[in-house]
Amino acid sequence: MGNDSRGPSFPETGSSGIGVLDKSVLVLHALRQGPASLGQLTARTGLPRATAHRLAQALHTHRLLAKDGDGRFMLGPGLHELAAHAADxxxxxxxxxxxxxxxxxxxxxxxxxxxxxxxxxxxxxxxxxxxxxxxxxxxxxxxxxxxxxxxxxxxxxxxxxxxxxxxxxxxxxxxxxxxxxxxxxxxxxxxxxxxxxxxxxxxxxxxxxxxxxxxxxxxxxxxxxxxxxxxxxxxxxxxx
Missing domain, CATH: 3.30.450.40 (GAF domain)
Known part of the structure; x- marks a missing residue:
């Protein structure tokens, strides 16, 4: 669980060979289950706590993540804005x-x-x-x-x-x-x-x-x- 080199484990994702990108996508997919505290995000992804925190904060800066009233991470408005321009x-x-x-x-x-x-x-x-x-x-x-x-x-x-x-x-x-x-x-x-x-x-x-x-x-x-x-x-x- 604490191995920083662990890649994405969700079935719809695969390894691109770019570690920081793969781990960021893993964080995003983990939040499809709903809002998560840092501890819950660490448990869902299997990433070390420091790594999960660093990636979540970076994604929050780019509005790909947001925080709810309890300070938990959740999927952010930037994703919806990007999705509006994507073919579905x-x-x-x-x-x-x-x-x-x-x-x-x-x-x-x-x-x-x-x-x-x-x-x-x-x-x-x-x-x-x-x-x-x-x-x-x-x-x-x-x-x-x-x-x-x-x-x-x-x-x-x-x-x-x-x-x-x-x-x-x-x-x-x-x-x-x-x-x-x-x-x-x-x-x-x-x-x-x-x-x-x-x-x-x-x-x-x-x-x-x-x-x-x-x-x-x-x-x-x-x-x-x-x-x-x-x-x-x-x-x-x-x-x-």
Whole structure:
């Protein structure tokens, strides 16, 4: 754990051969799990405390990290600013697919990604009129309520699930069912009177969940179809 030469251990990262860069990226990926004190950051990365502190402070100077009210490190606004200028194939595919999906299902549809302890709406399409569930692009919702949260948590690491489940409207048994069925359903979890069904959007080879695709609306209208029927409609969306 204390070996300063240890390289990144997260599956989506690899060694570039430039040690300081690899360790900086390791710090960034470690904070995807949520805010961390210096001790927690050291534990997550396996870097020596002095190294983790030096890198975190440098990343904070460049606004790639920020600090919360408790002084813990968290992902910073500079990352969002850079991301706004980056091509995102999944969001681009959603921009094409979600309007057609909305017309087919007649309800609001959203695409969520996990960012730390939240889920962020990265694409949305809503019916033009009538009672509907409105979630704007960029909205940050907790990972403790709603079918989208269930999908994004179901395949995450047990440590993260256990921490967030302490304040969640669902439990580990519910997440086990999500993994078995391949979809999640909720009614009134996030907001009274609103129900939703979500399915995972998989990375290549079903190695990880990239996002959660969700249909939401008034409970009585979502109840007009079974969750399985909603899930089947969502699964037909072309987001690959």
């Amino acid at each position: 194939p999944l969001v681009e595919a959603a921009a094409r697919a979600l309007p057609a999906l909305r017309e087919e299902v007649g309800e609001s549809v959203q695409l969520y990604r996990r960012e730390g302890d939240h889920r962020v709406c990265v694409a949305s399409a809503e019916p033009a009129s009538g009672l509907r569930d409105s979630v704007p692009v960029g909205a940050r919702l907790p990972l403790t309520a709603g079918s989208g949260a269930q999908v994004l948590l179901a395949w995450e690491e047990p440590e993260l699930r256990a921490r967030l489940l302490r304040a969640a409207a669902f439990d580990e048994e519910a997440l086990t069912l999500v993994r078995e069925r391949g979809w999640a359903h909720s009614a009134g979890e996030r907001e009274p009177g609103v129900a939703s069904v979500s399915v995972p959007v998989w990375a290549d080879g079903r190695t990880a969940v990239r996002a959660a695709l969700c249909v939401s609306g008034p409970v009585e209208r979502i109840a007009a179809r079974t969750p399985q029927q909603w899930a089947a409609l969502l699964a037909e969306a072309e987001l690959a």
